[in-house]
Amino acid sequence: MSAAGDRLQDTARQAALALPGVSHGRPFTPALDVYKVAGKVFLIVTDDPDEQIITVKCEPEHARAQERGYASITPGRYLDKRHWISLGPGPGITERLITDAVENSYDLVVARLPRRDRPGAR
Numbered sequence: 001m002s003a004a005g006d007r008l009q010d011t012a013r014q015a016a017l018a019l020p021g022v023s024h025g026r027p028f029t030p031a032l033d034v035y036k037v038a039g040k041v042f043l044i045v046t047d048d049p050d051e052q053i054i055t056v057k058c059e060p061e062h063a064r065a066q067e068r069g070y071a072s073i074t075p076g077r078y079l080d081k082r083h084w085i086s087l088g089p090g091p092g093i094t095e096r097l098i099t100d101a102v103e104n105s106y107d108l109v110v111a112r113l114p115r116r117d118r119p120g121a122r
Helices: 005-017 060-069 095-111
Strands: 022-025 032-037 040-046 054-057 073-075 084-087
Touching: 005 022, 005 032, 005 040, 005 054, 005 095, 032 095, 040 095, 054 095, 060 073, 060 084, 084 095
Parallel strands: none
Antiparallel strands: 022 032, 032 040, 040 054, 054 084, 073 084
């Protein structure tokens, strides 16, 4: 079953907040809920009711494959379109796909952090 826009956003928020070391706020505009790990963005949730999307970091090859596979996955809104994708409600956009996209984005950001800045590092 596809996730509706509000469920897509809620699923993304819950997935992000379940990960270690995550902070969130609205540093850019009240309509963008931004999730970070160690100060690095890995998820943006758009609160515009007319455009219920999330934007996540993604390896370029995987991003292109996702865009080809799903009509409601597009190059990332607001960010580098090569390394970010936006997901909107539509056919095939499931809660599992959303959770995986958020977790993969988080993992990409954490992998690029210095060891001392990774969540749980001592």
